[in-house]
Amino acid sequence: MQAVKAYLAKFDENSPNPIGISDTELETKVRQTIDQALVSEKVVDIFDAAGIQKPDISILSDEFIEEMRDYEHKNIALETLKKLLNDEIKVREQHSVTQGKKLMEMLNNAxxxxxxxxxxxxxxxxxxxxxxxxxxxxxNLANELKLTNFEYAFYSAVAENDSAKELMSKDKLRELAIVLTSTIRNNISVDWTIKESARAKIRTVVKRLLRKYGYPPDMELLATELVLHQAEVIADQLVS
Structure with missing residues (x-):
């Protein structure tokens, strides 16, 4: 970490571009430094080296967000946020297809x-x-609804379209997500993703539940495929 501290310390000198390189080269060096150094417990050392006071390691804390907004060297703040957010999103992608895709698109667009x-x-x-x-x-919504990671993943899948949110209450969608999680867990087998008959069974079960809970008929097909895709992503964890 001494190399990282020595490098980032140069950004605290009086010159706006202390190492005398172009903006493009500067951005590349910052990105490479962040990529190499933002690893597990080493993260805190980087913030210390950059002079950022960060009592809470969470990138979602209000204190840290404000520090990133006010930090003098915008390129460092940008690359640090990008790296940390990318890692946060990848963690969520392991549980939720819908949330992962939505958040990654927001990151990439920015x-x-x-x-x-x-x-x-x-x-x-x-x-x-x-x-x-x-x-x-x-x-916060997942906590408010008192849903597990798996349940919230299915909740996100069925609550993805506006017509479902307009037609069904949040409580109804919550109940549907809980039932979907337990029903799929009880009906999938280890090879269900490659065995068409097993997959067809799950599809039928999902459609039946969507209709039972009053899901918008015009969105049923899309929701069914999204739920199946979600189930595929967490299949190993559901059957374990």
């Missing part, structure tokens, strides 16, 4: 805006902060 020079570093940081808050809201 970064593309910066790469295409449509947005400044400061503007992208604001977009990434919005993304961090979106992740926090999602986590």
């Amino acid at each position: 970064i593309k805006g910066y790469q295409n020079k449509v947005l400044t570093a400061a503007e992208v940081i604001e977009e990434l902060i919005k993304l961090a808050k979106e992740i926090k809201l999602s986590d």
Whole structure:
């Protein structure tokens, strides 16, 4: 970590570009430094080296978000947020197809805006902060609904479209997600993803539950496929 501290310390000198390189080279060096150094418990050392006071390791804490917004060196803040958010999203992708896809699209769109020079570093940081808050809201909703990771993954799948949210109450969608989780867990086999008869059985079960709970008929097919895809992602964990 001494090399990282020595490198990042250069950003705290008076010169706006202390190492005398172009903006592109600077961004590359920052990105490489963050990629190499943001590893498990080593994360805290980087923030210390960059002079960022961070009592809470969570990137979702209000304190950390404000520090990233106010940090003098925007390129460092941008690359740090991008790296941390990317890691957070990858963790969620392991549980929720819907949430993972939505959040990753938000991240990629923000970064593309910066790469295409449509947005400044400061503007992208604001977009990434919005993304961090979106992740926090999602986590808070899961806690509010008292759903497990698996249940919330299915909740996100069936609550993905607006017509379902308009037609069905949050409690109804919650109940559907819980029943979907338990029913799928009780009906899937180890080879269900490659055995068509087993897959057809799960599809039938899902459709039956969607109809039972009053899911919008015009969205039934899409929701069924999304639920099946979600089940595939967490299949090993469901049967274990």
